[in-house]
Amino acid sequence: MVGACKPIETKFSAAVCVGIVLMCLSQVSTSLKPDDKLDGLQKLGHTLRKRSVGSETASDTEERSATSCPRGPTAGALAGVPGVPGVPGVPGVNGACGETGPTGATGAKGDMGVEGVPGQKGEAGLPGLDGLKGAKGEVGPPGENGDSGPTSIPLLASCDALKKAGFGVSGTYRIDPDGAGNGSEPFSVVCDMTSDLTVGYTTIHHDKEDGDVKGFEDRGSFIVNVTYDLGRGQVEAIKAVSSSCRQFIKYACIGSLFDGGYQYWISYDGQPMVNWGGVPTGTTGCACGVTATLPVSQLRFGDTGETGEKGVYTLGPLQCA
Ligand SMILES: [Ca+2]
Numbered sequence: 001m002v003g004a005c006k007p008i009e010t011k012f013s014a015a016v017c018v019g020i021v022l023m024c025l026s027q028v029s030t031s032l033k034p035d036d037k038l039d040g041l042q043k044l045g046h047t048l049r050k051r052s053v054g055s056e057t058a059s060d061t062e063e064r065s066a067t068s069c070p071r072g073p074t075a076g077a078l079a080g081v082p083g084v085p086g087v088p089g090v091p092g093v094n095g096a097c098g099e100t101g102p103t104g105a106t107g108a109k110g111d112m113g114v115e116g117v118p119g120q121k122g123e124a125g126l127p128g129l130d131g132l133k134g135a136k137g138e139v140g141p142p143g144e145n146g147d148s149g150p151t152s153i154p155l156l157a158s159c160d161a162l163k164k165a166g167f168g169v170s171g172t173y174r175i176d177p178d179g180a181g182n183g184s185e186p187f188s189v190v191c192d193m194t195s196d197l198t199v200g201y202t203t204i205h206h207d208k209e210d211g212d213v214k215g216f217e218d219r220g221s222f223i224v225n226v227t228y229d230l231g232r233g234q235v236e237a238i239k240a241v242s243s244s245c246r247q248f249i250k251y252a253c254i255g256s257l258f259d260g261g262y263q264y265w266i267s268y269d270g271q272p273m274v275n276w277g278g279v280p281t282g283t284t285g286c287a288c289g290v291t292a293t294l295p296v297s298q299l300r301f302g303d304t305g306e307t308g309e310k311g312v313y314t315l316g317p318l319q320c321a
Contacts, residue, residue, distance in 0.1 A: 155180055157241045159191035160321040163200025168193050175202065177237035187234055192319060201319040202238050204295070205229050210314045213253070217305025219262045220272075224299035226315065235268075235295070238320050245294045248316030251301070255309040263311075266298035294318060 156162050157177045167173070170193045176186040192201040206228045216222035228235060239245060251263055264274045273293060295318035304310050 155186055158238065158321070159189065159193065159200040159202040160242075161200075162191060163193050163198070167191075167200075170194050175238075177234075177241045184233055184237060187230070189230070189238070196321075199321045201321045202242070204235060204238070204318040204320075206295075206315070206317065208299070208315055209317075210312065213251075213301045213311035213313060214304050214309070216302055219260075219302045220264060220300030222301035222304065224301075224313070224315075226295070226297055226299070228295065228318065235318070239294075242320035245318055245320040247294050247296055247318050248314070249296060250314040251311055252313075253304075253309075253311035255306070256303045256311050260303075262302040264300050265296050266300065267293035268295055268297050269293065270297070272300070 153162070153167065153173065154165060155174060155176050156165065157179070158175055159173060162173055162175070170191060172188050173191050174186050174188050176184075178184060180186070190203040190205065192203045195201065206226045208224050208226045211224065213222050230238075249265065251258070253263075256262070261274065264272050267273050271293065296315060299313055299315065301311060301313070
C-alpha cells in the first residue's frame with residue numbers, strides 16, 4: 001500500500017505555525033489591562049533597560065518573524081500570564097514507505113482437520129490359491145470281524161465241478177481243466193451257476209453277440225468272425241472235461257431267404273454248417289449242439305442286397321458242462 005503513504009513532515013510544520021499565531025493573539029488580550037503593565041514597568045525598569053541593550057538583535061528578529069502580533073511594552077509581555085497552548089497543527093503528508101521488513105517466524109501448527117467420509121467399498125479380489133495338502137490322518141480303529149466264508153476255493157477242473165462242490169454263486173473262478181501240475185496253467189473263467197438247478201456252466205464270452213446284416217447278396221458274402229475271451233488251447237481243455245457244450249444262435253430276417261444255402265455258420269474246426277435248428281420235437285438243444293463242432297467261429301450271411309432285405313443275428317457265449 002505504497003500509495004496510501006504520505007510524507008508526515010508537511011503536517012507537522014503546519015501545526016507548529018498555527019500554534020505560534022494563536023499564542024500572539026492571547027498576548028493582545030492580556031495587554032488590555034494597562035495598570036498591571038505599568039506596575040510591572042516600575043518594578044522591573046532597571047533590569048529591563050540593561051537587558052534591552054544586550055538583546056537588541058534578538059528583539060528585532062522577533063518583530064520581523066511575527067508581524068501580525070501587536071507590539072506592546074516589552075516589560076509587560078515579560079510579566080504577563082503564559083498564553084493558552086495553541087491548536088494542534090494540520091497533520092503532515094505521509095512519508096515515504098519503508099523497506100519491506102524481514103520474513104516473520106513460522107506460525108504455530110494448526111488444529112487437526114475434520115475426519116473424512118469413509119471411502120466406497122472396493123471390488124472383490126481374485127480367488128485365492130489352492131490350500132496346501134493336509135497332513136495324513138491317524139489310523140482308524142480296527143474293523144469288526146467278517147462272517148466266516150469259505151476259507152479257500154479249491155482249484156477244480158470246471159464250473160460244474162465247483163457247483164457240485166457247493167459253490168452256487170455265479171461269478172469268476174479259477175479252474176485247471178487238465179489238472180494241477182499238468183498241461184496248461186490254471187486260468188479264470190465265468191461260471192453260470194444259476195441257469196440250471198444242478199449244473200454249473202463254464203461260460204466263454206466273445207465279441208460278436210449281435211449285429212445287423214444288410215447289403216450283401218451272394219451266399220455267405222456277409223462274414224462275421226468271432227473272437228473268444230479264451231485261447232484255443234483253453235477252450236479245447238474245457239471241452240475235453242465237459243460232457244456237452246451249448247451256444248445260442250439266431251438269425252431273424254425280412255425278405256431274405258433262410259434256406260438255399262445263403263446263411264450258414266462255420267464250426268470250430270472250419271466246416272460250414274447249415275443246421276440252424278430243425279431238431280425233432282421234444283429234443284432239447286439243437287442239431288448243432290455237438291461238442292465237436294462248437295463253438296461257432298464264423299457267421300456267413302447273404303441275400304440282403306436288395307431293397308427290403310435285411311437280417312439281425314444273435315450269438316450267445318459258449319457254455320460247457
Ligand atoms: Ca493244468
